[in-house]
Amino acid sequence: MPSKEVPEIVIGRLPIYLRALTYMGQAGQRITSSQELGETLGMSSAQIRKDLSHFGEFGKQGMGYEISYLRDQLRRILHLERTWPVALVGYGDLGHALANYNGFVAESFEIVAVFDNNPDKIGQEVAGKKVQDSAKLSKVVRERGIKVAIVAVPVAAAQKVVDMLVEAGVKAILNYAPIHVSVPAGIRIQYIDPIAHLQRMMFHLE
Amino acid sequence: MPSKEVPEIVIGRLPIYLRALTYMGQAGQRITSSQELGETLGMSSAQIRKDLSHFGEFGKQGMGYEISYLRDQLRRILHLERTWPVALVGYGDLGHALANYNGFVAESFEIVAVFDNNPDKIGQEVAGKKVQDSAKLSKVVRERGIKVAIVAVPVAAAQKVVDMLVEAGVKAILNYAPIHVSVPAGIRIQYIDPIAHLQRMMFHLE
DNA sequence: TAGATTGTTAATCGATTAACAATC
DNA sequence: TAGATTGTTAATCGATTAACAATC
Numbered sequence: 001m002p003s004k005e006v007p008e009i010v011i012g013r014l015p016i017y018l019r020a021l022t023y024m025g026q027a028g029q030r031i032t033s034s035q036e037l038g039e040t041l042g043m044s045s046a047q048i049r050k051d052l053s054h055f056g057e058f059g060k061q062g063m064g065y066e067i068s069y070l071r072d073q074l075r076r077i078l079h080l081e082r083t084w085p086v087a088l089v090g091y092g093d094l095g096h097a098l099a100n101y102n103g104f105v106a107e108s109f110e111i112v113a114v115f116d117n118n119p120d121k122i123g124q125e126v127a128g129k130k131v132q133d134s135a136k137l138s139k140v141v142r143e144r145g146i147k148v149a150i151v152a153v154p155v156a157a158a159q160k161v162v163d164m165l166v167e168a169g170v171k172a173i174l175n176y177a178p179i180h181v182s183v184p185a186g187i188r189i190q191y192i193d194p195i196a197h198l199q200r201m202m203f204h205l206e
Numbered sequence: 207m208p209s210k211e212v213p214e215i216v217i218g219r220l221p222i223y224l225r226a227l228t229y230m231g232q233a234g235q236r237i238t239s240s241q242e243l244g245e246t247l248g249m250s251s252a253q254i255r256k257d258l259s260h261f262g263e264f265g266k267q268g269m270g271y272e273i274s275y276l277r278d279q280l281r282r283i284l285h286l287e288r289t290w291p292v293a294l295v296g297y298g299d300l301g302h303a304l305a306n307y308n309g310f311v312a313e314s315f316e317i318v319a320v321f322d323n324n325p326d327k328i329g330q331e332v333a334g335k336k337v338q339d340s341a342k343l344s345k346v347v348r349e350r351g352i353k354v355a356i357v358a359v360p361v362a363a364a365q366k367v368v369d370m371l372v373e374a375g376v377k378a379i380l381n382y383a384p385i386h387v388s389v390p391a392g393i394r395i396q397y398i399d400p401i402a403h404l405q406r407m408m409f410h411l412e
Numbered sequence: 413t414a415g416a417t418t419g420t421t422a423a424t425c426g427a428t429t430a431a432c433a434a435t436c
Numbered sequence: 437t438a439g440a441t442t443g444t445t446a447a448t449c450g451a452t453t454a455a456c457a458a459t460c
Contacts, residue, residue: 009451011409015402019384023361033417041386045417046453053419061418062460079408086404093306097299107401108408147411148404155229172407174400178225180247188410190403194380195313197396198292198354199221201378202285202314204394205353215427239441251441252429259443267442268436 006054013051014074016041021071033064080108087141087170089161090152091116091124091131094176098150099126109148113140117157134161141168152176162189212260219257220280222247227277239270286314293347293376295367296358297322297330297337300382304356305332315354319346323363340367347374358382368395 020040024032034045034052041048052058052070055077059065075081088098088111099114116122117134124131132140141149149170153161158177165173172188175181178196183189226246230238240251240258247254258264258276261283265271281287294304294317305320322328323340330337338346347355355376359367364383371379378394381387384402389395 007451012402012406014409015399015405016386018405019402020386023385035417042388044453046455047451049417049419050452057419059418060460061458062416064417077409078405079411080405084404084408084411093303097303100299103401107405109401109404148407150400171411172404174404174407179229180222180226182248188407190407192398192400192403193221194356194398195309195315196218196221196225197398198290198315198378198380199224199284199286199313200218201354201380201394201396202290203217203220203283205285205290205377213427241441250429252431253427255441255443256428263443265442266436267434268440270441 010051010054014078017048017051018071018074018078018080021067021074025067025071030067031064032067032070034059036064075108082108084109084148085112085144085146086110087113087115087137087146087149087165088152089115089134089137089149089165090154090157090176091118091121091126092152095152096126098152099129102127111150112144113146115140137161137164138168141165141170145169147171148173150174150176155179216257216260220284223254223257224277224280224284224286227273227280231273231277236273237270238273238276240265242270281314288314290315290354291318291350291352292316293318293343293352293355293371294320294358295322295340295343295355295371296360296363296382297324297327297332298358301358302332304358305335308333317356318350319352321346343367343370344374347371347376351375353377354379356380356382361385 017037020037034048037048038045056073058070058073083105086109088095091099091114095114099111104110114126114129114131115134115137116131121131122133147170149165151158151161151173155177158175158179159181162173162181162183166183166187173183174190174192176192178193181189223243226243240254243254244251264276264279289311292315294301297320301320305317310316320332320335320337321340321343322337327337328339353376355371357364357367357379361383364381364385365387368379368387368389372389372393379389380396380398382398384399387395
């Protein structure tokens with residue numbers, strides 16, 4: 001039965017389950033089980049059943065889960081039945097790669113605005129969008145009601161950009177700048193930190 | 207005092223501490239405390255002291271930590287006193303951005319070889335390196351003794367590429383392909399999954 | 413029905429926090 | 437010395453796992 005307080009760590013695994021179900025569905029499969037999902041994802045079946053139990057009962061004893069149904073439910077739970085417009089701030093190499101990435105839409109996101117403060121970059125076109133002056137960030141984000149942003153600016157600019165985004169109404173930020181930024185309560189932030197991932201693995205190497 | 211079994215979650219935080227110390231040092235600061243570090247990083251001072259205590263005693267009561275000393279110790283613990291040569295597999299937009307990123311060296315990594323299987327890309331030059339045919343991956347990785355790799359290929363190719371890398375002697379893999387790949391015991395793998403990070407935040411949005 | 417797998421409970425395991433003696 | 441902060445212990449908190457009754 002659904003409970004009030006779902007642990008963040010559980011919510012963080014739902015997109016992983018969703019993706020595995022999508023792949024299975026694309027392969028023409030109709031039914032799966034917690035055991036099969038666990039093997040596919042390298043985790044225990046008990047954990048998958050426990051995680052799902054926070055949100056409802058989606059399977060049938062003896063049968064497992066209907067893939068399309070469970071997938072629909074996870075998309076509903078995660079609010080992925082709509083497409084979220086996203087602002088991208090920072091048009092360096094990384095920003096360029098993100099702006100060109102055409103896999104966002106299938107995952108419920110679409111970069112609708114790109115910002116940079118470098119005059120050489122402002123006005124450049126990427127994937128049908130013109131890079132805009134960061135000075136217009138607040139106005140554009142507010143007018144379009146954008147709630148989600150990706151930050152791909154240098155460390156020195158990250159906190160200021162995040163402050164501007166929050167001020168303009170953004171509620172969820174994906175931050176690629178390798179620094180901790182402060183956000184008010186109620187604003188979500190996630191970090192992408194490949195260097196930290198590489199470095200932690202070196203602990204185990206000679 | 208150092209213990210034998212350091213939790214993975216603790217090891218994962220060391221690069222975060224290291225980076226904060228680097229920034230403090232660059233700003234000319236000489237001493238810090240667990241409290242200041244905690245405020246900088248949005249975590250408790252107790253956790254920082256507890257984490258560090260797995261590896262030794264690095265501070266002085268009443269004084270705190272000497273930044274350059276603690277930084278050196280963390281670099282030693284994480285095996286970051288050397289530069290690790292890295293193989294990059296996949297030269298799409300993301301691979302291009304990674305190959306051009308010039309921040310790796312300061313963090314103890316250097317991309318020394320880039321691979322792709324697309325004839326149009328093979329031979330292109332990037333940051334002083336030629337993109338090589340993936341068919342040469344095993345040979346090059348083995349000959350150069352490369353132990354670290356970054357995988358930025360499509361989902362359909364990821365498991366095969368990882369298998370090749372492991373076979374060629376790679377021990378640590380940073381995987382950008384949005385799929386779980388299996389590796390033998392003793393091989394480290396970390397995932398970079400921006401979509402999953404975005405999606406999990408949408409749970410909290412309307 | 414017989415077999416299989418869920419949803420859930422209770423036990424186990426592990427991580428974080430609070431508190432403080434030690435000590436610089 | 438007096439004040440400050442570490443390193444560590446014990447308590448608390450939270451997550452994972454194992455087991456199984458329920459049931460498709």
